[in-house]
Amino acid sequence: MSANPKRSPTIGLVAVALALCGAGLAFAQDLPVTKVSLFSSGVGYFEHRGTVKGDATISLPFSTAEVDDALKSLVIWDLATSSGAALNGGAASGGAVGSPSVSYPSLEALDEALRGLRIDLTGSPKVVDLIARLRGAELAVEAPEKIVGRIVSVELRGTGKDGAGRPTVVLLTASGVRAIALDDMASFRFTDPGIAGDFDRALSLILGARDADRRVLDVRLPGTTTREAALGYIVASPVWKVSYRLDLSGDKPWLQGWAIVDNPSQSDWKDVTLTLVSGRPVSFIQRLYAPLRLSRPTLALSIAGTAEARTFDSGYGGAADLAMEQEEYAPSASMSGMGAPAPAPSMAKRAEFPSKSAPLPLSASSVETTVAKTAGDQFEFTVKKPVTLGSRRSAMLPLVAGAMTAEKVSIWTAGSGSKNPMLGVRLTNSLGMKLPAGPITVFDGGTYAGDALIEFLPEKDKRLLVYGQDLSVTGDDSRSSSVETVGVSVSKGVMIFSRRTTYTRSYDFRNASATARKILVEHPIASGAELLAPASFEEKTASLYRFLLPLPAGGQAKLEVKERSPSQERIALSSLSSDSFLYYASSSEIPAKVRDALKKAIDLRKKVDDAKKALADLASRKSELSTDQSRIRQNLDAVGRDSSQGKQYLTRLMDSEAEIDATTTRIADARKASQDAQAAYDSYLGNLSLEG
Numbered sequence: 001m002s003a004n005p006k007r008s009p010t011i012g013l014v015a016v017a018l019a020l021c022g023a024g025l026a027f028a029q030d031l032p033v034t035k036v037s038l039f040s041s042g043v044g045y046f047e048h049r050g051t052v053k054g055d056a057t058i059s060l061p062f063s064t065a066e067v068d069d070a071l072k073s074l075v076i077w078d079l080a081t082s083s084g085a086a087l088n089g090g091a092a093s094g095g096a097v098g099s100p101s102v103s104y105p106s107l108e109a110l111d112e113a114l115r116g117l118r119i120d121l122t123g124s125p126k127v128v129d130l131i132a133r134l135r136g137a138e139l140a141v142e143a144p145e146k147i148v149g150r151i152v153s154v155e156l157r158g159t160g161k162d163g164a165g166r167p168t169v170v171l172l173t174a175s176g177v178r179a180i181a182l183d184d185m186a187s188f189r190f191t192d193p194g195i196a197g198d199f200d201r202a203l204s205l206i207l208g209a210r211d212a213d214r215r216v217l218d219v220r221l222p223g224t225t226t227r228e229a230a231l232g233y234i235v236a237s238p239v240w241k242v243s244y245r246l247d248l249s250g251d252k253p254w255l256q257g258w259a260i261v262d263n264p265s266q267s268d269w270k271d272v273t274l275t276l277v278s279g280r281p282v283s284f285i286q287r288l289y290a291p292l293r294l295s296r297p298t299l300a301l302s303i304a305g306t307a308e309a310r311t312f313d314s315g316y317g318g319a320a321d322l323a324m325e326q327e328e329y330a331p332s333a334s335m336s337g338m339g340a341p342a343p344a345p346s347m348a349k350r351a352e353f354p355s356k357s358a359p360l361p362l363s364a365s366s367v368e369t370t371v372a373k374t375a376g377d378q379f380e381f382t383v384k385k386p387v388t389l390g391s392r393r394s395a396m397l398p399l400v401a402g403a404m405t406a407e408k409v410s411i412w413t414a415g416s417g418s419k420n421p422m423l424g425v426r427l428t429n430s431l432g433m434k435l436p437a438g439p440i441t442v443f444d445g446g447t448y449a450g451d452a453l454i455e456f457l458p459e460k461d462k463r464l465l466v467y468g469q470d471l472s473v474t475g476d477d478s479r480s481s482s483v484e485t486v487g488v489s490v491s492k493g494v495m496i497f498s499r500r501t502t503y504t505r506s507y508d509f510r511n512a513s514a515t516a517r518k519i520l521v522e523h524p525i526a527s528g529a530e531l532l533a534p535a536s537f538e539e540k541t542a543s544l545y546r547f548l549l550p551l552p553a554g555g556q557a558k559l560e561v562k563e564r565s566p567s568q569e570r571i572a573l574s575s576l577s578s579d580s581f582l583y584y585a586s587s588s589e590i591p592a593k594v595r596d597a598l599k600k601a602i603d604l605r606k607k608v609d610d611a612k613k614a615l616a617d618l619a620s621r622k623s624e625l626s627t628d629q630s631r632i633r634q635n636l637d638a639v640g641r642d643s644s645q646g647k648q649y650l651t652r653l654m655d656s657e658a659e660i661d662a663t664t665t666r667i668a669d670a671r672k673a674s675q676d677a678q679a680a681y682d683s684y685l686g687n688l689s690l691e692g
Contacts, residue, residue, distance in 0.1 A: 044237030073234040117198040149173035242438030271386035279378025422466040472513035493685040529565035611674035
């Protein structure tokens with residue numbers, strides 16, 4: 001559909017509804033679907049193309065849910081332009097007569113539409129409710145005589161057969177007020193033509209709501225001649241799916257992929273160009289179809305004032321670029337030298353079937369695959385021949401086929417809880433195209449071997465597949481760890497132990513089959529640890545290592561993985577007790593110079609403890625003296641100061657006072673000594689820095 005660059009057609013991008021305009025009659029014509037592109041993001045691009053005559057109208061049927069996408073993406077190509085260039089770059093065939101336009105029925109809720117009429121049928125009212133809602137309107141009743149009057153009210157009067165009141169319409173007539181029971185009326189009608197017309201329109205709206213999910217967009221293409229035109233749009237569509245078959249038999253594993261597509265539309269696809277696109281584009285729905293009404297706030301009148309000026313900073317990205325390294329895969333000799341991907345077998349070769357007793361290889365099947373190519377960051381597959389698919393039908397179409405680079409492995413995942421590894425394949429995408437995600441049916445030895453799943457696989461990327469359990473191989477693993485102190489240092493009163501923990505995990509396997517195996521061990525990476533053994537790994541992900549271990553037929557094999565993780569323990573020396581000091585000062589894991597420094601700290605700590613004890617003893621003695629003084633004063637008061645015993649108590653009181661004064665002085669000296677000892681201890685620890 002490429003246009004002549006010198007005479008390009010006018011392309012009308014229709015994103016909003018335009019009213020039909022212009023004079024003359026537009027003839028309804030049909031444009032068949034000629035191109036379909038299905039995306040893995042859940043949308044499809046549909047293109048109609050054909051010949052139109054004169055002033056044409058193309059009717060496009062959609063479901064209500066599809067109209068938003070259609071209005072957002074509809075594109076129109078029409079030759080009735082000033083340039084008059086053909087879509088294929090040919091000669092002009094028409095003159096400019098106007099612009100394309102689109103019209104469609106408005107989406108409005110039924111109740112909202114009914115409320116806009118003079119007769120209210122919202123909520124499925126009964127006849128009595130309907131008449132009561134039109135109080136004041138003129139009603140013509142046959143009961144059986146003809147009575148014409150204005151509705152006053154609807155009341156319950158008398159008693160009916162069921163014992164309840166009878167609904168009665170009260171009318172104001174020319175001869176006075178009349179009451180007519182509803183079940184006595186043979187018929188009634190509203191004499192106001194406007195009400196009668198709205199009654200008919202309301203019933204039509206209710207009837208039309210039964211087909212509410214069908215919407216037709218009428219695209220008008222003004223013109224006077226016969227010309228070529230096309231329409232394209234994107235609507236939601238079932239995601240196209242992929243299923244693969246992988247044949248591991250022989251030296252060249254063969255991959256075959258099939259695309260599963262659905263046509264849920266109301267139109268048949270007849271000889272359409274079908275393209276299947278794999279990728280993840282941004283896709284969303286914008287509500288363009290439903291009328292949008294916004295509530296507006298009421299603001300106080302502003303007589304004067306100016307708006308505040310604002311500026312905006314430009315945005316920028318702050319993330320560093322990540323370098324992605326992709327490793328080329330060297331195929332194993334176990335698959336008989338699968339280097340470059342093998343070309344697809346010719347049709348003649350595929351026709352040469354093996355004998356009936358021999359298994360049929362997948363590569364012998366005759367399928368014509370799609371044409372694959374990169375489309376920006378996406379990848380598209382175009383079916384070589386036109387596709388015909390009826391409305392609401394599905395189909396499975398050949399997608400890819402070719403020899404793959406692959407290696408059989410048995411995969412053991414630590415912590416899986418199973419004693420048997422999984423049968424698997426290490427697959428490398430050597431087809432030269434990106435492969436979408438999908439299920440894989442695996443065949444081996446000419447028979448079904450199991451099912452596997454694969455995520456999106458870029459070109460030359462490697463991926464593991466598992467399709468069964470290897471019951472011939474049993475495995476077990478055990479774990480242990482050891483801690484080693486590699487250094488002790490002191491920095492500003494903090495003792496730092498530098499340690500390293502070695503984690504060891506041993507994997508033991510036994511092969512009971514007569515065929516050698518390759519065990520791919522998936523080992524979880526210990527956080528912050530370095531790998532000590534083995535010296536290298538086969539692969540590494542963010543959370544695990546993969547190690548390849550040969551396992552002989554009928555034999556055993558063992559893999560030991562060691563990781564080392566450093567750690568530190570920090571201890572504030574000022575918080576240590578005397579017993580803890582003694583423990584560390586005599587520990588063999590502490591270097592000699594650090595032990596000597598700790599011994600000196602112990603001596604200083606002893607001086608602090610002694611000074612505190614002396615201060616406490618003096619304080620206790622002063623308290624005893626004060627208590628004794630209180631007792632002497634009580635006795636002195638009891639015997640009197642002038643008695644011989646009173647004079648003795650007085651002498652003792654004076655001696656006690658003198659001792660309290662002396663003790664107070666000694667306490668002050670002891671407190672200073674304690675503070676000095678503590679300061680010396682703290683200063684020593686705070687300034688202590690040693691490398692172990």
